[in-house]
Amino acid sequence: MSGEMTILGSAILTLLLAGYLAQQYLPMPTPKVIGIDLGTTYCSVGVFHPGTGEVKVIADSSGHQSIPSIVSFTKDDVYAGYEGLELADANPQNTIYDAKRFIGKNITPEELERESDRYPFKVLYKEGDAVYSIKTNETFTVTPEYIGSQLLLKLKKMAEEYLGLPVSKAVISVPAEFDERQRNYTVKAANLAGLDILRIINEPTAAAMAYGLHKVDVFNVLVVDLGGGTLDVSLLNKQGGMFLTRAMAGNNKLGGQDFNQRILQYLYDSIYSTYGSLPPLKEEIHRLRQSVEAVKLNLTLYNSSWVQMPLTLPKRQPSKAEEPRQEKPPKEEAAADEESGRADVPMEKVYFEAEISRKLFEHLNWDLFQKILEPIEQVLKEGHLQKDEVDEIVLVGGSTRIPLIRQVIREYFNKEPNTSVDPDLAVVTGVAIQAGIVGGAWPLQVSAIEIPNRHLRKTNFN
Numbered sequence: 001m002s003g004e005m006t007i008l009g010s011a012i013l014t015l016l017l018a019g020y021l022a023q024q025y026l027p028m029p030t031p032k033v034i035g036i037d038l039g040t041t042y043c044s045v046g047v048f049h050p051g052t053g054e055v056k057v058i059a060d061s062s063g064h065q066s067i068p069s070i071v072s073f074t075k076d077d078v079y080a081g082y083e084g085l086e087l088a089d090a091n092p093q094n095t096i097y098d099a100k101r102f103i104g105k106n107i108t109p110e111e112l113e114r115e116s117d118r119y120p121f122k123v124l125y126k127e128g129d130a131v132y133s134i135k136t137n138e139t140f141t142v143t144p145e146y147i148g149s150q151l152l153l154k155l156k157k158m159a160e161e162y163l164g165l166p167v168s169k170a171v172i173s174v175p176a177e178f179d180e181r182q183r184n185y186t187v188k189a190a191n192l193a194g195l196d197i198l199r200i201i202n203e204p205t206a207a208a209m210a211y212g213l214h215k216v217d218v219f220n221v222l223v224v225d226l227g228g229g230t231l232d233v234s235l236l237n238k239q240g241g242m243f244l245t246r247a248m249a250g251n252n253k254l255g256g257q258d259f260n261q262r263i264l265q266y267l268y269d270s271i272y273s274t275y276g277s278l279p280p281l282k283e284e285i286h287r288l289r290q291s292v293e294a295v296k297l298n299l300t301l302y303n304s305s306w307v308q309m310p311l312t313l314p315k316r317q318p319s320k321a322e323e324p325r326q327e328k329p330p331k332e333e334a335a336a337d338e339e340s341g342r343a344d345v346p347m348e349k350v351y352f353e354a355e356i357s358r359k360l361f362e363h364l365n366w367d368l369f370q371k372i373l374e375p376i377e378q379v380l381k382e383g384h385l386q387k388d389e390v391d392e393i394v395l396v397g398g399s400t401r402i403p404l405i406r407q408v409i410r411e412y413f414n415k416e417p418n419t420s421v422d423p424d425l426a427v428v429t430g431v432a433i434q435a436g437i438v439g440g441a442w443p444l445q446v447s448a449i450e451i452p453n454r455h456l457r458k459t460n461f462n
């Protein structure tokens with residue numbers, strides 16, 4: 001098996017070497033193939049510059065290197081990325097996000113019902129697929145791949161603006177667990193956007209390539225991808241210069257949102273114990289959530305951060321104050337259940353302040369951070385590896401910036417993980433390198449080729 005790989009590897013090397021020699025006599029080309037990371041919550045596009053050997057992640061007109069994976073429909077137009085996000089509050093029923101969860105996925109009506117509950121828009125069952133029902137001045141349905149195509153169209157335009165050329169070819173990444181149908185539908189989305197997909201690459205492989213691991217002598221690479229809502233762990237083997245996914249495990253209910261939720265619950269407890277009630281206004285709850293996200297980001301750099309905001313709370317009734325206190329502070333839902341600004345309850349404005357130290361943040365999330373080790377242990381078990389046999393550990397996804405998460409992983413392996421590439425851009429960086437290889441840009445190593453592993457199953461911990 002691995003002998004065959006080596007022969008194949010050498011054949012490819014010879015071929016590419018010939019291409020390289022031929023190219024010595026040609027002018028340096030501009031990138032012809034773009035690399036796309038079509039993520040669940042954010043997506044990005046990048047190119048490999050053959051001249052400098054550098055990857056450029058392309059920004060939108062406001063300088064964002066990633067755009068939200070959100071598409072909003074109005075009667076006049078379709079808005080993707082930040083423009084879609086801006087409409088999310090005003091137009092929630094027609095603003096679609098998370099479409100990647102449904103793209104090409106065979107689903108039963110029961111599964112769909114369970115999944116669709118958490119969305120403000122309507123997801124319908126149609127012959128094994130999910131479709132979205134949109135209602136502007138007309139009513140129609142759109143498919144998840146159509147949502148994908150609108151995002152891809154936006155990314156394509158960003159790339160064309162940056163390159164000053166029309167673009168029609170791309171390499172795209174997908175989760176390692178995507179089956180053939182999900183891959184096909186991702187390609188369909190790209191075709192709808194006028195893009196020809198030259199290669200599909202697994203996200204963990206792309207992340208490993210962002211660190212140049214296709215060029216160095218490593219054998220076992222562990223990729224930990226912790227985003228807003230999901231954790232994915234992949235164990236890659238490099239054989240004859242090609243990456244093979246050996247094992248996958250994850251937790252599709254663990255990520256940054258859960259860490260935010262713990263801070264939010266702490267703040268609710270604190271508000272309740274100080275004022276005896278919870279904020280009923282939706283806008284204030286929304287601002288509190290935004291503030292929690294800002295605090296979390298700040299705590300990656302600083303030891304402590306503050307939540308400071310005015311709140312509108314039901315005025316405390318003197319008689320009520322004498323009633324026995326509830327033993328436990330209520331759950332957050334209690335706040336959302338109350339109707340906004342009920343006329344019969346007198347309200348008062350207070351100024352709420354709370355300090356959140358990094359220590360407190362870590363304490364509130366300690367058990368969740370430990371859970372990251374479960375899928376890591378699982379892939380090692382399935383790959384029959386001891387932890388000291390892992391050559392490199394690659395961290396992907398914004399939540400891997402959290403210092404204690406890095407520490408948990410570092411201490412488990414007794415090894416420094418690879419973190420020098422921005423964890424939000426590691427995948428697009430690797431896909432762009434792959435696009436450079438496919439586009440014939442030299443000098444590059446050949447080894448950036450993947451061996452598909454069709455028999456792999458992903459273990460999920462929830």
Ligand SMILES: *[C@@H]1O[C@H](CO)[C@@H](O)[C@H](O)[C@H]1NC(C)=O
Nearest residue numbers: 074075076077136137138139
């Ligand atoms: C909906 O609005 C758009 C834009 O204003 C218009 O072009 C279209 O004809 C309208 N459709 C219907 C059914 O009224």
Ligand SMILES: *[C@@H]1O[C@H](CO)[C@@H](O)[C@H](O)[C@H]1NC(C)=O
Nearest residue numbers: 179180181182183184185187
């Ligand atoms: C995916 O697309 C290929 C090529 O078009 C086709 O041969 C294959 O049957 C498709 N697979 C699925 C599961 O749709």
Ligand SMILES: *[C@@H]1O[C@H](CO)[C@@H](O)[C@H](O)[C@H]1NC(C)=O
Nearest residue numbers: 300301302303304357358359
């Ligand atoms: C954070 O606290 C640690 C000790 O608890 C201290 O060594 C470090 O300098 C502090 N960092 C900042 C940015 O205040």
Ligand SMILES: *[C@@H]1O[C@H](CO)[C@@H](O)[C@H](O)[C@H]1NC(C)=O
Nearest residue numbers: 291294295298302305306307
């Ligand atoms: C985050 O830290 C910066 C720098 O200390 C500070 O200016 C900012 O107000 C902080 N934000 C929050 C939400 O604490």
Ligand SMILES: *[C@@H]1O[C@H](CO)[C@@H](O)[C@H](O)[C@H]1NC(C)=O
Nearest residue numbers: 211212213216416417418419
């Ligand atoms: C990260 O990856 C590179 C390979 O490009 C390697 O040389 C380096 O030692 C790795 N580890 C760390 C901790 O950066």
